[in-house]
Amino acid sequence: MPDLAHIHHAVEEWSGHDPYAETLTEQQVADYWRDGFLIGVPVLTDAEVDRILADIDEVSDPGHEGREFWYEYNSDATSTGGTVQGIGGWRVRQSLHDLLWHPRITSAFAQIMNAAPRLLFDQLFLKPPGQSGVINWHQDYSYWTYSQPMNHVTCWVALDDADLSNGCVHYVPGSHKWELLQRPTKLMQDVGSIYEQLTPEQQAQFTPVPAEVKRGSVLFHHPLMIHGSHPNTSDRPRRGTTIHAMADGTRAAVDEPTIDGVPAWLMGGAGPFYPMTENPQGPLLEGTYFPLLRKV
Ligand SMILES: O=C(O)CCC(=O)C(=O)O
Numbered sequence: 001m002p003d004l005a006h007i008h009h010a011v012e013e014w015s016g017h018d019p020y021a022e023t024l025t026e027q028q029v030a031d032y033w034r035d036g037f038l039i040g041v042p043v044l045t046d047a048e049v050d051r052i053l054a055d056i057d058e059v060s061d062p063g064h065e066g067r068e069f070w071y072e073y074n075s076d077a078t079s080t081g082g083t084v085q086g087i088g089g090w091r092v093r094q095s096l097h098d099l100l101w102h103p104r105i106t107s108a109f110a111q112i113m114n115a116a117p118r119l120l121f122d123q124l125f126l127k128p129p130g131q132s133g134v135i136n137w138h139q140d141y142s143y144w145t146y147s148q149p150m151n152h153v154t155c156w157v158a159l160d161d162a163d164l165s166n167g168c169v170h171y172v173p174g175s176h177k178w179e180l181l182q183r184p185t186k187l188m189q190d191v192g193s194i195y196e197q198l199t200p201e202q203q204a205q206f207t208p209v210p211a212e213v214k215r216g217s218v219l220f221h222h223p224l225m226i227h228g229s230h231p232n233t234s235d236r237p238r239r240g241t242t243i244h245a246m247a248d249g250t251r252a253a254v255d256e257p258t259i260d261g262v263p264a265w266l267m268g269g270a271g272p273f274y275p276m277t278e279n280p281q282g283p284l285l286e287g288t289y290f291p292l293l294r295k296v
Contacts, residue, residue: 001065001066003066003069003091004069004090004091004092004093004094004097005069005090005091005288005289005291006288007097008291008292009101010097010098010100010101010102011094011097011098012094012098014098014101014102014103017102017103017104018103019103019106019107019294020103020107021103021107022107022111023041023103023104023105023107023108023111024038024041024107024108024111024112028041029111029112032112032220032222034174035171035173035174036171036173036174036175036176036177036221036222036224036225037171037173037176037211037219037220037221037222037225037227038219038220038221039171039211039212039213039219040213040214040217040218040219041104041108041217041218041219041220042104042214042216042217042218043102043104043105043157043216043217043218044102044157044216044217045216046215046216048095048216049159049215049216051095052095052096052099052159052241053159053239054095055093055094055095055096056093056124056126056159056239058093059073059075059086059089059092059093060075060084061075062075064092066091066092066093067092069088069091069092070086070087070088070089070091070092071087071088071121072085072086072087072088073085073086073087073088074086077126077127077128077131077133078131080188081132081133081134081186081188081189082127082128082131082132082133082134082188082231082232083125083126083127083133083134083135083188084124084125084126084127084128085123085124085125085126085188086123086124086126087121087122087123087124088121088122089122089123089124089241090119090122096122096124096241099122099157099241099243100119100122100243100291100293101293101294103294105155105157105218105243105293106293106294107294108153108155108220109153109155109245109293109294110294110296112153112220113151113152113153113245113247115151115247115248115249115296116247116248116292116293116294116295116296117153117245117246117247117248117292117293117294118245118246118247118248118250118285118286118290118291118292118293119243119244119245119246119289119290119291119293120144120147120152120244120245120246120250120285120290121244122241122242122243122244123241123242123244124239124240124241124242125156125239125240125241125242126237126238126239126240127166127167127229127231127232127237127238127239128232128237129166129232129234129235129236129237130232130233130234130235131231131232132231132232133167133229133231133232133238134167134188134189134191134228134229134230134231135169135187135188135191135227135228135229136184136186136187136188136189136191136192136193136194136228137172137184137191137192137193137194137195137226137227137228138183138184138187138194138226138227138228139175139180139181139183139223139224139225139226140152140154140221140223140225140244141180141223141224142180142181142182142183143183144223144244145180146252147246147250147251147252147285148250148251149247149250150223150224151246151247151250152223152244152245152246152247152250153220153221153222153223153245154220154221154223154242154243154244154245155218155219155220155242155243155245156169156211156218156219156220156221156240156241156242157218157240157241157242157243158213158214158215158216158217158218158219158240159215159239159240159241160215160236160237160238160239160240161213161214161215161236162211162212162213162238162240163210163212164210164212164230165232165233165234165236166232166233166234166236166237166238167229167230167231167232167233167238168210168211168212168213168229168238169210169211169219169227169228169229169240170208170209170210170211170227170228170229170230171208171209171211171221171225171226171227172205172206172207172208172209172225172226172227173207173209174205175202175205175206175224175225175226176221176222176223176224176225177224178198178202178224178226180224181194181197181198181226182194182197191228191230194226206226208228211227245293246285246290248286248292248296249284250284250285251283251284251285252283252284252285
């Protein structure tokens with residue numbers, strides 16, 4: 001099967017959407033900048049979610065076609081503390097690929113960033129029923145400091161109703177205005193190591209809110225937003241997929257691994273992030289692996 005990274009538009013056009021209609025109201029954009037996140041923007045129909053879930057079921061077989069295109073893929077949740085994580089699914093299955101170009105998502109990116117959005121990477125977070133599935137409190141940008149300047153937005157797409165019982169994402173309102181903190185050593189185990197780094201004032205303001213969201217709706221969050229999630233204690237799955245977008249013109253400024261223990265796709269000559277340099281005017285993140293998602 002072909003590597004879908006070479007196709008920089010939805011293979012199947014999203015019908016019924018004006019590609020340049022604004023998704024967010026002015027108030028929503030202002031809320032995003034005040035709180036650091038937005039909860040529950042409707043995007044996908046049930047049938048569209050079903051297509052994505054069918055593709056996700058297919059790639060849960062470790063021998064699936066296109067396995068070589070993932071940057072990272074671990075379908076065995078028992079070895080990751082309970083969450084199946086995959087990075088690069090847009091290269092592997094059409095539904096994950098086309099999702100990047102959904103007009104309601106790309107328009108919201110452009111509205112929030114006030115720039116044309118490009119893909120940094122996409123990422124699956126699947127919590128099977130009855131397993132732990134903790135995501136430690138973290139700021140996404142602590143993994144991406146090589147990509148500068150910081151003008152990024154993450155869209156988290158709910159593929160199931162996500163609530164307290166199945167481990168929905170939680171946000172700490174206002175924490176995007178705090179400084180960049182150290183990343184946790186273990187992203188998918190423990191919850192709380194970031195807390196020790198907070199000032200007493202920040203600890204007093206550390207009041208996470210659950211981002212409960214309906215299947216087919218999405219969350220948006222700022223790259224410095226502190227977020228994480230608790231175990232899925234229910235008998236239902238909690239599946240989500242994220243699109244991490246950055247403004248067109250972002251450069252790779254630092255040469256360092258950005259995901260603990262998984263440097264190959266970032267560091268190796270064969271990886272899409274190669275070459276990276278210590279030059280803040282380093283190479284533009286563009287080309288095959290960093291497609292433009294929409295013009296301004
Ligand atoms: O799915 C989760 O629980 C965590 C998601 C996350 O860390 C992210 O979207 O950046």
